[in-house]
Amino acid sequence: MAAVTPVQSKPRHGVALVVALLAVAVLVSALAVVYAKHKSRALFAELQGLRQAQDQMDVEWSQLLLEQSTWATHGRVESVARNRLDMQLPEPGQVVIIKQ
Numbered sequence: 360m361a362a363v364t365p366v367q368s369k370p371r372h373g374v375a376l377v378v379a380l381l382a383v384a385v386l387v388s389a390l391a392v393v394y395a396k397h398k399s400r401a402l403f404a405e406l407q408g409l410r411q412a413q414d415q416m417d418v419e420w421s422q423l424l425l426e427q428s429t430w431a432t433h434g435r436v437e438s439v440a441r442n443r444l445d446m447q448l449p450e451p452g453q454v455v456i457i458k459q
Contacts, residue, residue, distance in 0.1 A: 429435070440446040
């Protein structure tokens with residue numbers, strides 16, 4: 360029978376390097392996921408704040424439109440013209456129509 364010689368193990372530095380690189384890649388990927396989630400939550404909170412500000416501005420805009428329509432009614436304009444500016448409607452004979 361022939362003598363069996365023990366097989367020498369080859370150095371597995373290449374496999375260990377690949378495993379280490381994959382472990383680093385997994386760690387970097389996990390950190391990127393955590394950062395992306397944090398950034399997403401921060402942006403969502405900012406968006407909610409901006410939407411609330413927009414709602415407040417919409418309410419204010421509606422109130423301003425209502426106030427404008429109140430100040431611009433014909434009765435109010437006529438009242439201010441008569442009382443503050445001492446204006447009056449012209450007599451029919453004072454009206455001059457100009458045709459071009």
